[in-house]
């Protein structure tokens with residue numbers, strides 16, 4: 173299985189598939205990856221990895237698949253090439269190029285978008301709180317500093333002019349530059365402007381339209397004081413879309429009247445924060461002088477301290493290639509000897525050395541704008557004679573690009589331009605400046621931009637992730653509180669409903685069947701029955717008649733009292749007691765609602781005022797009848813002494829009596845008992861009706877109260893519940909929006925390879 177490696181140039185993340193996945197037998201190779209994954213650029217450790225991998229794989233010919241962006245592929249290809257040469261093996265790199273995108277630009281647009289959000293936007297608040305908009309500043313203020321350092325008169329200012337495409341920097345063939353000159357690239361700016369600052373960083377002079385003469389005067393005034401000139405203008409030959417390029421011209425540290433200048437050069441060398449690219453110029457005619465040595469030692473010391481990976485930050489430029497006697501000394505040998513010198517004397521192992529002629533490059537460009545003096549024109553002709561091929565004299569010229577330490581591919585693409593008959597391009601190539609420019613350009617892109625991208629990625633992505641989780645957590649907390657409120661309302665609704673149930677069941681008790689009236693009617697039936705029984709016999713004696721009427725009176729009197737007390741106690745009082753019970757329940761359980769409730773007792777009395785049972789009077793004498801009643805016979809002797817035949821004969825004789833008789837029936841009729849019974853029954857019906865009316869009234873009132881309580885409760889809680897539900901929906905919506913935004917940002921960034 174072929175080893176395949178994916179590398180993200182911004183996150184420095186490595187993903188691998190193949191043998192390594194199994195782990196076994198590849199511990200050392202994996203360790204190299206793990207030690208570097210996500211924190212170092214691949215060029216800093218890939219050679220090391222190849223070493224370990226080849227050892228553990230124990231093969232001499234094998235393939236590796238590698239996918240990344242173009243530059244990374246080039247770098248890794250170069251490492252593989254070197255590795256194959258060193259180890260005499262045949263590793264083949266199969267590459268897949270991923271499309272390059274602009275991470276810094278993406279971050280900038282995301283940060284700007286977040287910054288423009290509303291004040292109360294959660295993402296914005298988080299960014300403010302965590303001070304993350306400083307990264308926007310960081311992007312805006314990010315600088316790719318390029319420091320040109322060298323001993324005096326090596327051609328620093330000349331090189332800067334060549335890179336600028338304009339002869340702005342003062343340059344003489346003697347100690348010249350006396351200030352620190354920074355030129356910040358502002359694309360498209362038509363002129364140069366400058367701020368002159370003193371030792372304390374205060375502005376002492378300002379120029380809106382800076383030219384070479386003015387700068388020269390400023391420079392001269394720097395001889396007796398420490399000045400920094402901050403220039404802004406278009407650096408025509410180097411540019412970066414995302415980072416401001418700043419070219420820094422320094423005075424030769426060996427010649428300065430001011431010790432601070434040396435310190436400044438050293439500070440730039442050691443500045444791990446901005447990681448300026450240090451272009452150290454070596455005057456090819458004055459190689460290996462002691463003047464260079466002290467600065468180079470400082471560089472070597474730094475590299476030793478920080479590790480070989482920092483070597484990339486230092487470029488060596490062999491200037492004045494035109495000054496070589498090419499018939500005696502080839503560029504190749506001088507580069508080899510310079511390398512040797514740098515390695516042996518100061519221990520810089522693999523320096524990148526660019527041979528150039530800065531003055532030639534400068535003159536070519538100034539010629540373009542027609543600003544050359546006569547002497548300069550003569551000089552340019554001389555340089556062209558040296559560098560350009562001359563077919564007539566069969567002179568091949570000097571092809572500096574050949575010696576430039578850039579990738580072969582890049583050389584090819586540069587040389588392609590040579591086919592064009594454009595003389596300026598040809599001169600720039602042959603002066604060596606175009607290869608140097610390309611290298612600087614790539615360095616900015618692949619180091620400054622990649623590191624800034626990595627910085628943004630590693631510092632901001634965790635925040636996006638954290639925020640994503642936090643938003644969920646935050647809103648969960650918020651939602652939980654709301655849900656708690658909803659639960660409380662629902663619970664109180666439940667409690668209320670169970671209490672209302674009790675109330676309703678108490679209410680229904682009111683209407684439960686009451687048999688008092690039936691019982692009373694039975695009683696009436698019975699009592700009147702008794703009266704009837706008593707007055708049933710038609711005839712009675714006086715005393716019997718009196719007694720019977722008396723009893724009837726008593727029964728009626730008792731009946732009235734008994735009915736009244738029964739109605740009062742068993743109906744009226746009982747009903748009211750039940751109602752009061754209901755009112756009490758309401759007062760205790762629903763005192764929240766009492767204000768709006770009418771608890772008055774609207775029931776009327778069940779017994780009407782004329783509930784009296786009055787027996788008619790009857791006159792006993794009116795029912796008296798006097799009769800002669802045959803009470804019997806007596807035998808009377810009819811014998812007479814004279815008639816013996818008559819002796820012992822008897823005759824029956826009737827006995828009659830006058831008797832008073834009382835007709836009870838009449839009394840019954842006179843007392844109008846049936847009518848009275850009907851009347852009593854009617855009164856009871858009336859009582860029953862009143863009772864039922866009261867029951868209905870209570871039930872109606874009770875239901876009204878229940879309804880009032882229910883509607884009052886729902887009036888209070890429904891809008892609140894709705895509000896709470898809406899809140900939850902809103903929060904969900906908000907969370908979704910935030911998550912959607914964050915996801916979008918993350919996707920946008922993850923697309924960047």
Ligand SMILES: Nc1nc2c(ncn2[C@@H]2O[C@H](COP(=O)(O)OP(=O)(O)OP(=O)(O)O)[C@@H](O)[C@H]2O)c(=O)[nH]1
Nearest residue numbers: 324325326327328329330343344348349424530531
């Ligand atoms: N022949 C030749 N002369 C050069 C070249 N580059 C620069 N010079 C000349 O060398 C002299 C010094 O160049 P500068 O650019 O002023 O040197 P510098 O390093 O800035 O010097 P200081 O500012 O004094 O430290 C000038 O006269 C330049 O014309 C070159 O490539 N070839």
Ligand SMILES: [Mg+2]
Nearest residue numbers: 328329348349
């Ligand atoms: Mg100078």
